[in-house]
Amino acid sequence: MAFDNLTLEKGMYTEAKAKGQTFTQFLESIDSSKDYDDGLDAFTRQLKRFDIKVKGPNTDVIEKFFATSDSAVLFPEYISRTVLVGLEKANILPEIVATTTTIDADTYRAIYMDDGTDAKKRKSLKRVGEGGQLPETTIKTKENVTNIYKYGRLLKASYEALRRKKLNVFEIFLQQIGREIAQDMAYDGIKVIISGDGNSNAADILTIGDATIGGTASTLTYDEYIAFWAEFDPYEMNTVLAPKLQLKDILTLPEFKDPQAGFTFQKDGKLISPLGAKLVRADQVKEQSINGIVGLDKALCLEEIVEQGITTESDKLIDKQLERTAISRVGGFNKLFQPAAKILKWG
Numbered sequence: 001m002a003f004d005n006l007t008l009e010k011g012m013y014t015e016a017k018a019k020g021q022t023f024t025q026f027l028e029s030i031d032s033s034k035d036y037d038d039g040l041d042a043f044t045r046q047l048k049r050f051d052i053k054v055k056g057p058n059t060d061v062i063e064k065f066f067a068t069s070d071s072a073v074l075f076p077e078y079i080s081r082t083v084l085v086g087l088e089k090a091n092i093l094p095e096i097v098a099t100t101t102t103i104d105a106d107t108y109r110a111i112y113m114d115d116g117t118d119a120k121k122r123k124s125l126k127r128v129g130e131g132g133q134l135p136e137t138t139i140k141t142k143e144n145v146t147n148i149y150k151y152g153r154l155l156k157a158s159y160e161a162l163r164r165k166k167l168n169v170f171e172i173f174l175q176q177i178g179r180e181i182a183q184d185m186a187y188d189g190i191k192v193i194i195s196g197d198g199n200s201n202a203a204d205i206l207t208i209g210d211a212t213i214g215g216t217a218s219t220l221t222y223d224e225y226i227a228f229w230a231e232f233d234p235y236e237m238n239t240v241l242a243p244k245l246q247l248k249d250i251l252t253l254p255e256f257k258d259p260q261a262g263f264t265f266q267k268d269g270k271l272i273s274p275l276g277a278k279l280v281r282a283d284q285v286k287e288q289s290i291n292g293i294v295g296l297d298k299a300l301c302l303e304e305i306v307e308q309g310i311t312t313e314s315d316k317l318i319d320k321q322l323e324r325t326a327i328s329r330v331g332g333f334n335k336l337f338q339p340a341a342k343i344l345k346w347g
Helices: 011-018 023-030 042-049 062-066 075-090 167-195 222-230 244-251 259-268 314-318
Strands: 099-102 111-114 138-141 149-155 204-207 239-242 278-281 292-296 302-306 325-335 341-345
Touching (some): 023 042, 042 075, 075 314, 239 244
Parallel strands (some): 204 341
Antiparallel strands (some): 149 325, 292 341
16 A cells, blocks of 8 residues: 555554554554655655645644644654654763663563672672582562653643644744653653662762772862772773763863863863763752762663653544643663762762
């Protein structure tokens, strides 16, 4: 069946959800892009079919989606995709998440590795002689389930108020909703890194001026930064989350002001910290009452759990009942390895 002969029905959203798919993925299953050479996916082909222009100087008005009952079915997916663009633009989670798991349930019980030693200490894997017993590592289920939350906003607007508004303007507001969802999710992700996921795995806290880090309380120097970095062995501190004031303290370290670091920052705005860890501005750290920074091994620290894509109340949107329409994403976070994140406090 050609893409321009498809009958679009709002029940497709229910079918897609039952299969754990987005609406676009569902369309792809019945109209695969492999059969075309147009550079479009199944959803954007449907926009082309109904001549709905969502980009460029000749962008259509919202009313264009509702010219036919078939084209109206595309509106919820347009909103979902546009919100997702905003979420991805403002999202720092890719900088701190090791892996993302997609689920289709209300709860998630994570696993962890138990090798019979103190998780905070390095395990010595010595040679085993002939006939000797290999050290054991057991994968277990965590005692407490991962909390799953709904992140979102209510869209409050009448169809009459929006129908003649240009899609490129409406897009700006939808993307801002995505940015706000991203900020909410980042807050909870960082909270799990700092405080743990309810399974006694909060990050260790080190303080400048104590016996481990040394130095003068409330003052960050390169020596204390190196001492903090050294505490990660055998993990690697490759990412640093820092709120505004602590970020300034790091950026003004003399060791940061080498010509190459300064050139890179001035050229493209990418932050390079001493010892190579990527600096990420994260004011959510301050919101957790931490006057300091969080160092982490990105590859081993945090698992993100999400349901598929952005969810909208499709029936309402298709029927032009925009008032109090929920736009949301469901997700949660699981701490993978407790020693893969540590906190350095000062100030």
